[in-house]
Amino acid sequence: MIRIVIAGPRGNMGKEAVQMVLETDQFELAGVIDRKNGGKTLADLQGLPDAAVPVFDDPVHCFQETQPDVLVDLTNPDTGKVHMKLALENGVRPVIGTTGFSEADVEEMSLLAESKELGAIIAPNFAIGAILMMKFSQTAARYMPDVEIIEQHHDRKLDAPSGTAVKTAQLISEVREKKKQGHPDEEETLQGARGADVDGMHIHSLRLPGLVAHQEVIFGGEGQTLKIRHDSINRRSFMPGVKMACEEVMRIGVLVYGLEHIIE
């Protein structure tokens, strides 16, 4: 039995994660972290299952009271970083779905996990199809190094570019020479027109109501283009990956950044 605490249970992702943990035989929902509802139970929260799971507003109090194995964090960038650090300091293995971690944040958490000899996972995207999109993009970039990334999300998203787009660019950077794309004399006559620049690759972020999470990686070569696209049309699409990460984090003793290291 793996005892799990979920931070952000009222959110889009948190609600689905609560449901998934309650429905999984080998998981037990030990508690949830919700800054607005400390002292209540899950059953008191609107739209959440009728379960006698304690709600804590203070993460350290939650870890001490419930002694969980795993923290699943689905909050926001600032809170996710604080929760991850507190989890590791209190002997709890973090599974972080929250995006907005910089390379320096990942490095800092990696050192902390190593010093505590605890498994930890930061997963910019839990959807299996999105992980395959990233892997396929890395393979394609070996042969077609000119590439741009277009990510599309709902308009409630706090961070841009998405964690998935940044991770995709990092994976591509591992296999291609650094290069500047477009015309060498290219100039933006409107700032931002060419998007964000990661090692010469451009990322374009769209935010619209009606979208969930979508990404297209477009490669260009002489006389041809290749498009690799993934769409999450609901948040249940992420749950098999969350489940897999909760199991895997119990088997490892270091930080893993990205589920592509787990799905070989």
Ligand SMILES: NC(=O)C1=CN([C@@H]2O[C@H](COP(=O)(O)OP(=O)(O)OC[C@H]3O[C@@H](n4cnc5c(N)ncnc54)[C@H](OP(=O)(O)O)[C@@H]3O)[C@@H](O)[C@H]2O)C=CC1
């Ligand atoms: N890795 C992946 O596959 C995926 C990752 N994500 C990421 O997960 C995160 C959550 O996304 P989503 O569910 O759509 O966002 P929501 O805004 O729907 O949910 C975020 C939740 O976090 C809560 N929260 C905010 N601050 C705190 C805090 N200090 N303590 C405890 N809870 C807090 C909010 O509650 P309130 O503010 O009301 O207190 C809210 O319920 C984002 O970073 C997103 O990018 C999303 C989808 C997939």
Ligand SMILES: O=C(O)C1=N[C@H](C(=O)O)C[C@H](O)C1
């Ligand atoms: O905020 C979201 O919704 C999502 N965030 C993640 C990201 O930033 O890549 C994963 C997925 O795209 C949904």
